[in-house]
Amino acid sequence: MTDRIDDERVEEDLRNLRRIATDVPPADAASKARWQAALDAEVRAEEEPTRVVWAPAIPVLLAALVYAAPMGFGAIVWAFVLGATYAVGAGVLFDEAQRGELDPA
């Protein structure tokens, strides 16, 4: 008997919780359009792997090498490593900016 009363109370509570939790108005069309656009942009970004655009990167690398050349072989190696790292980063950013993926915020 007590078990039945307890079960009934649980079911009553669940009914109330269900109505509170799920009885909400559907999302409006503008929200759904925003979500779909954001998801589609994410899908596109995932499908197109990020490329390095070398055109803006090469002058940076060359400038680093020219600057380091009078300082000897070690400096040239360091300039190449640091310049290439920077250049690749710049190239990736350039590519993302071209595709409009950079978040202005």
Next chain:
Amino acid sequence: MSALEPAVVHEWMDRYGGQLQSVAQAFAEGSTEAEDILQRTWVTAWRQGSKLEPDSHVGAWLHQITLNIGRSAYRKRVGRRRLFERWGWRPSSVESPPTLEEELYRLELWRAVAELPGLQRQVLIYRIVEDMSVADTANALDRAEGTVKASLHRALGTLRRRLGPIPETECIKEVS
């Protein structure tokens, strides 16, 4: 692992968008953060949806994702606020006061559900979101019915302790 077709997620947006929006609002400070939680939910659903079994309960699964992302965002914000307060800076709250009693209760409810232990949370979500019986919930979670019942009792007990007696929805509407 291949991701789902975005069209499938678009369908879920139509079907569950409104419900998940109210879950996200429970953890967000303002509509922008709620929107962010929801966007992350859809992206996660798209990435992981291909792992779902054909007979999975998508509504419950999406609610779990939103709760996890929302809880994490909420904790981060609370942590940041504590840190700022320790530095003596009091941020002004942009949280708008809920206008309806039911809305207020709904927000508190989702926050409390998110803090429940894993199985209790799953059982409660299956029962209130998917409207499943004890037997179906036990079947879906691959647990004994007794375990499901006990988890449900504990979950409801925790909610009653935290939020007070679970009100009848008609009463809430009368108050508002």
